[in-house]
Amino acid sequence: MTAINRRRLLGLGAAGAAGVAAAGAGAFATRSVLEGPPPAAAATTSDPVSFYGERQAGIVTPAQDRLHFVSFDVITKKREELVELLQEWTAAAARMTQGKDAGTFGAVGGAPEAPPDDTGEALGLPASGLTLTIGFGPSLFDDRFGLAAKKPAALADLPKFPGEDLKPEISGGDICIQACAHDPQVAVHAIRNLARIGFGRVSIRWSQLGFGRTSSTSRSQATPRNLFGFKDGTNNLKLEDAALLKDQLWVAPGDGPAWMAGGSYMVTRKIRMNIETWDRTSLVEQEEIFGRDKGEGAPMGKKREFDVIDFAAKKPDGTPVIPMDSHVRLAHPSTHGNAHLLRRGYNYVEGSDGLGRLDAGLFFIAYQRDPHKQYVPIQMELARKDKLNEYIKHISSGLFACPPGLRDAGDYWGRALFA
Amino acid sequence: MTAINRRRLLGLGAAGAAGVAAAGAGAFATRSVLEGPPPAAAATTSDPVSFYGERQAGIVTPAQDRLHFVSFDVITKKREELVELLQEWTAAAARMTQGKDAGTFGAVGGAPEAPPDDTGEALGLPASGLTLTIGFGPSLFDDRFGLAAKKPAALADLPKFPGEDLKPEISGGDICIQACAHDPQVAVHAIRNLARIGFGRVSIRWSQLGFGRTSSTSRSQATPRNLFGFKDGTNNLKLEDAALLKDQLWVAPGDGPAWMAGGSYMVTRKIRMNIETWDRTSLVEQEEIFGRDKGEGAPMGKKREFDVIDFAAKKPDGTPVIPMDSHVRLAHPSTHGNAHLLRRGYNYVEGSDGLGRLDAGLFFIAYQRDPHKQYVPIQMELARKDKLNEYIKHISSGLFACPPGLRDAGDYWGRALFA
Numbered sequence: 142m143t144a145i146n147r148r149r150l151l152g153l154g155a156a157g158a159a160g161v162a163a164a165g166a167g168a169f170a171t172r173s174v175l176e177g178p179p180p181a182a183a184a185t186t187s188d189p190v191s192f193y194g195e196r197q198a199g200i201v202t203p204a205q206d207r208l209h210f211v212s213f214d215v216i217t218k219k220r221e222e223l224v225e226l227l228q229e230w231t232a233a234a235a236r237m238t239q240g241k242d243a244g245t246f247g248a249v250g251g252a253p254e255a256p257p258d259d260t261g262e263a264l265g266l267p268a269s270g271l272t273l274t275i276g277f278g279p280s281l282f283d284d285r286f287g288l289a290a291k292k293p294a295a296l297a298d299l300p301k302f303p304g305e306d307l308k309p310e311i312s313g314g315d316i317c318i319q320a321c322a323h324d325p326q327v328a329v330h331a332i333r334n335l336a337r338i339g340f341g342r343v344s345i346r347w348s349q350l351g352f353g354r355t356s357s358t359s360r361s362q363a364t365p366r367n368l369f370g371f372k373d374g375t376n377n378l379k380l381e382d383a384a385l386l387k388d389q390l391w392v393a394p395g396d397g398p399a400w401m402a403g404g405s406y407m408v409t410r411k412i413r414m415n416i417e418t419w420d421r422t423s424l425v426e427q428e429e430i431f432g433r434d435k436g437e438g439a440p441m442g443k444k445r446e447f448d449v450i451d452f453a454a455k456k457p458d459g460t461p462v463i464p465m466d467s468h469v470r471l472a473h474p475s476t477h478g479n480a481h482l483l484r485r486g487y488n489y490v491e492g493s494d495g496l497g498r499l500d501a502g503l504f505f506i507a508y509q510r511d512p513h514k515q516y517v518p519i520q521m522e523l524a525r526k527d528k529l530n531e532y533i534k535h536i537s538s539g540l541f542a543c544p545p546g547l548r549d550a551g552d553y554w555g556r557a558l559f560a
Numbered sequence: 561m562t563a564i565n566r567r568r569l570l571g572l573g574a575a576g577a578a579g580v581a582a583a584g585a586g587a588f589a590t591r592s593v594l595e596g597p598p599p600a601a602a603a604t605t606s607d608p609v610s611f612y613g614e615r616q617a618g619i620v621t622p623a624q625d626r627l628h629f630v631s632f633d634v635i636t637k638k639r640e641e642l643v644e645l646l647q648e649w650t651a652a653a654a655r656m657t658q659g660k661d662a663g664t665f666g667a668v669g670g671a672p673e674a675p676p677d678d679t680g681e682a683l684g685l686p687a688s689g690l691t692l693t694i695g696f697g698p699s700l701f702d703d704r705f706g707l708a709a710k711k712p713a714a715l716a717d718l719p720k721f722p723g724e725d726l727k728p729e730i731s732g733g734d735i736c737i738q739a740c741a742h743d744p745q746v747a748v749h750a751i752r753n754l755a756r757i758g759f760g761r762v763s764i765r766w767s768q769l770g771f772g773r774t775s776s777t778s779r780s781q782a783t784p785r786n787l788f789g790f791k792d793g794t795n796n797l798k799l800e801d802a803a804l805l806k807d808q809l810w811v812a813p814g815d816g817p818a819w820m821a822g823g824s825y826m827v828t829r830k831i832r833m834n835i836e837t838w839d840r841t842s843l844v845e846q847e848e849i850f851g852r853d854k855g856e857g858a859p860m861g862k863k864r865e866f867d868v869i870d871f872a873a874k875k876p877d878g879t880p881v882i883p884m885d886s887h888v889r890l891a892h893p894s895t896h897g898n899a900h901l902l903r904r905g906y907n908y909v910e911g912s913d914g915l916g917r918l919d920a921g922l923f924f925i926a927y928q929r930d931p932h933k934q935y936v937p938i939q940m941e942l943a944r945k946d947k948l949n950e951y952i953k954h955i956s957s958g959l960f961a962c963p964p965g966l967r968d969a970g971d972y973w974g975r976a977l978f979a
C-alpha cells in the first residue's frame with residue numbers, strides 16, 4: 142500500500158531518509174483516501190491496513206495474530222490538553238499503522254540532544270497489519286471534561302454477574318486502545334509510543350498482551366484454538382455477514398448520541414482459565430461442556446465444523462444431543478432473541494500463580510451494537526448455568542464506546558465527541 | 561522432515577489417523593537418526609528442528625521468535641518417579657518437536673472417558689521450529705535424589721551482584737525447560753503438556769513468556785531490537801563460530817562430571833526495563849550508554865553494524881569514542897580475558913505495574929562453558945559500572961546445567977546423570 146515504511150526508510154542514508162520522510166508525511170494521508178475504501182485486511186501479514194475509512198480498523202479486520210491492549214486514566218484536568226493529545230495520537234497512529242515511525246526518529250529530522258520521537262524497537266519491521274482502535278470508557282463522561290450530556294446509555298455500568306471476581310485495578314479506564322498486529326513487537330511498539338506521547342496527560346491504568354488470537358472474524362481465516370484446546374470463533378459474527386453486521390455490530394444513527402453512529406461498543410473480560418483442572422477432565426465431558434467435538438469442532442451429533450447446530454436433536458434415550466447447559470446452547474443467538482457478538486479475543490499466559498499453576502486464560506473482547514442487549518443477557522445466562530464456570534473466573538471487565546472511523550487526515554480520534 | 565505431523569493427522573478420519581499415528585510413533589525416532597546430523601535450523605518457520613543430536617537443540621539453533629520458559633520444583637521424593645518422569649517427558653518432547661501431539665489425542669488410540677493425552681490447542685499447527693531444552697538447577701543436587709556427588713562446580717551459587725533485587729519465587733528451580741518456537745501457541749502448548757505430564761511429581765515454580773527474540777544466534781539472521789530500541793545480538797557468539805563455540809560454549813570432557821561433557825550452562829536473568837525513563841533520555845545519551853548508534857547499530861565512530869569496535873579510538877578532545885562506562889566496552893570479551901556468552905534472550909511485557917508504567921523488560925538467557933568464568937565477571941563489571949543500571953533492575957536469576965543432546969530414542973533426558 143504505502144511506498145514508504147520503516148523498512149524502506151532504514152535502507153536510506155540519514156539525509157535521504159529525512160527528505161523522503163518529509164515528503165511521505167504529507168502524502169500518505171491523502172493517498173489512502175484516494176485509494177477508496179480501506180482494504181478489509183492486509184494482503185500479507187506484513188502489509189498495512191488502511192487507517193482511514195467509514196469504520197475503525199481492528200473490528201471486522203480479520204483478527205491479527207497478536208494483541209497489546211491498554212487502558213488509560215486521563216490525568217490532565219484540562220479539556221484542551223486532552224483534545225490536543227487525541228490529535229497527536231491520531232497523527233502517530235496514522236503513521237504507525239502504515240509502518241512508519243511514531244514521529245521523527247532521532248537525528249532524522251529531530252535533534253540528537255532530544256529524546257527520539259520514536260522509541261525505535263520497530264525500526265526495520267513492516268506494518269504487520271497493525272490496527273489501532275480507540276474506545277472511550279464510562280468514566281470519561283463524568284464531570285471533568287463536560288462530556289456528561291454526550292454519554293451514551295449503552296455505557297451504563299454492566300451488572301454484577303454471579304461468580305465474577307473483578308479486580309478494579311485491571312478493570313475500566315477512561316480511554317482504551319486495542320493494538321492488533323501480526324508481529325507482537327509492532328503491537329507493543331505502538332502502545333508504548335502512544336503512552337510516551339501521552340506522558341503527563343494520561344497514565345496507563347492496565348495493559349494486556351495477548352500472544353495468540355482465539356477467534357476468527359472472517360470466513361477467509363482458519364478457526365484458531367483457545368487454551369482449552371477447542372476451536373474458537375466458528376459461529377462468530379464475521380466480516381462477510383453484511384446484514385448481521387448492520388443489525389448487530391454497528392451503532393445506527395437513532396441509537397444514541399450522534400457521535401457514536403457508525404461505531405461499536407466493546408466489552409473486555411479477562412477470564413482466568415484453570416487449565417490444570419481442565420486437563421484432568423475427560424474428553425467426553427469437555428465436549429459436553431462446549432457442545433462441540435474437540436478435534437474437528439463440529440456440533441455434537443454432526444460431522445464438520447460448520448455444520449448447523451441442531452438444538453432439537455435427541456439421543457435414543459430422549460435427552461438432548463447438545464446438552465441444555467452446554468456453552469454453545471447457552472450462548473447461541475436463538476437463546477437470546479437473535480443477539481450476536483463479534484468476538485475478537487486473545488490467549489494470554491503470564492507466568493504462574495505461586496500455586497504451581499500457569500496463570501493463563503482468555504482476554505475476551507467482543508464488539509456489538511448495544512452491550513446491554515447483547516453481551517449482558519448472554520453473559521447472565523452463561524454466569525448462571527454454564528458448566529464451563531467450574532474452570533474459569535472473570536477477573537477484569539471493561540466497557541468502551543468505539544466511535545466510527547476517521548475520514549481523512551483532517552479528522553481525529555474523538556472529534557465528533559468533543560465538537 | 562517428518563511426514564506425519566499434527567496438520568496431517570487432522571486431515572484423516574479418526575480410524576485412519578490412529579493407524580498412521582501408531583506407525584508414526586515407532587518410525588519417527590529412528591528416522592531422524594538415519595537422516596544424519598540434525599539440521600541446525602528448520603528450513604522454514606513451520607518446519608521441525610531435529611530433537612536428537614550431539615547437542616541439545618535450542619542453544620545454537622538460530623533463535624526462534626517466541627519463548628515459553630518454565631522452572632519446576634520436584635515434589636516427589638522418589639528418585640524412580642523422577643527418572644520415570646524424565647523418560648515420559650523425553651518421549652513427549654520428541655513427539656512435540658516434530659509437530660505431533662504430546663500423546664494420543666482423545667479417542668484416537670485413547671479412551672474418551674479419560675482426559676486426552678494432549679491438550680489440543682496446537683492441533684493443526686505445524687512444528688514451528690519448536691525446540692525443548694532441559695536444564696538441571698543446583699537445588700536438584702541436594703540430598704533428595706542422591707545426586708550430590710554429581711553436582712558440577714559450575715553450579716555453585718552465583719554471587720550477589722550490586723543493585724539486583726531478586727525475587728526468590730521467580731528464581732531458581734530444580735529443573736527448567738526452555739521452549740522456543742516461531743508460534744507462541746506451540747511453545748505454550750509444549751510447556752503446558754510437560755507440566756500436565758509432570759502432575760504430582762513436579763510443580764511449576766515460575767514460568768516466563770517472551771514475545772519476541774532479542775538476540776540473533778546465527779549470521780543468517782537479521783539482528784532484532786530490544787525494548788530500548790537498539791539492535792541486540794550483533795556481537796553475540798554465533799552458530800558459525802565453530803572454534804569459539806568449542807572454547808566458550810560447550811563443556812569439555814575434563815571440565816567437571818562426565819555427564820555434562822558436551823553440554824552447556826544456562827544463566828537466566830529477568831531484567832525489568834524502565835522504558836518510560838529511557839524514553840525521556842536523549843538519543844545521544846542512549847547511544848553513549850550502549851556505545852553503538854541506534855539506527856544502524858554500528859559501534860560509535862564506525863558506519864555499519866558489523867564494523868569492528870575500536871576501543872582505542874579517541875575524539876579530538878582526547879576522550880574515548882566508545883565511553884569507558886558504555887555497555888559494549890564493559891561487556892566485551894577483551895575486557896574479560898576473552899570470555900564470551902551466547903545470548904538468547906526475549907522481550908517481555910506483562911501488563912503494567914500499578915504506577916502507570918508498562919511492566920516490561922528482557923528475559924536474559926545466556927549459555928556458556930563456565931558461568932563463573934563468563935557470566936559472573938561480565939555481570940560484576942556491568943553491575944558496578946554500567947550506566948544502563950539507571951534504567952534496569954535484575955529481578956530474577958536462574959542457573960542450570962544443560963546436558964548434551966540425546967543420541968536416539970533409547971536415550972532420555974538426564975540418563976547419564978542418573979546412571
Ligand code: HEM
Pocket residue numbers: 367369371372373374375376377410412414431433450468469472473474482503505516519520523533
Ligand atoms: C474462557 C471463556 C470462554 C471459552 C473458553 C469459550 C469458548 C467457546 C467455544 C469453544 C465456542 C464454540 C466455537 C464457536 O462458535 O466459536 C464458543 C462459542 C461462543 N461463545 Fe464462548 N467461550 C468463553 C467465554 C464466552 C463469553 C464470556 C461469552 C459472552 C458472554 C461467549 C460467547 C460465545 C458465543 C456467542 C458463542 C457462539 C455460540 C453459537 O452461536 O454457536 N463465550 N465459545
Ligand code: HEM
Pocket residue numbers: 786788790791792793794795796829831833850852869887888889891892893901922924935938939942952
Ligand atoms: C536489559 C539489559 C540489557 C540490554 C538492554 C542489553 C543490550 C545490549 C546491546 C544493545 C548490545 C550491543 C549489540 C550486541 O553486540 O549485541 C549488547 C551487547 C552485549 N551485552 Fe548486553 N544488554 C543487557 C544486559 C546484559 C547482561 C546482563 C549481560 C551479561 C552479563 C550482557 C552482555 C552483553 C555482551 C557480552 C555484549 C556484547 C559486547 C561486545 O562483544 O561487543 N548484556 N547488549
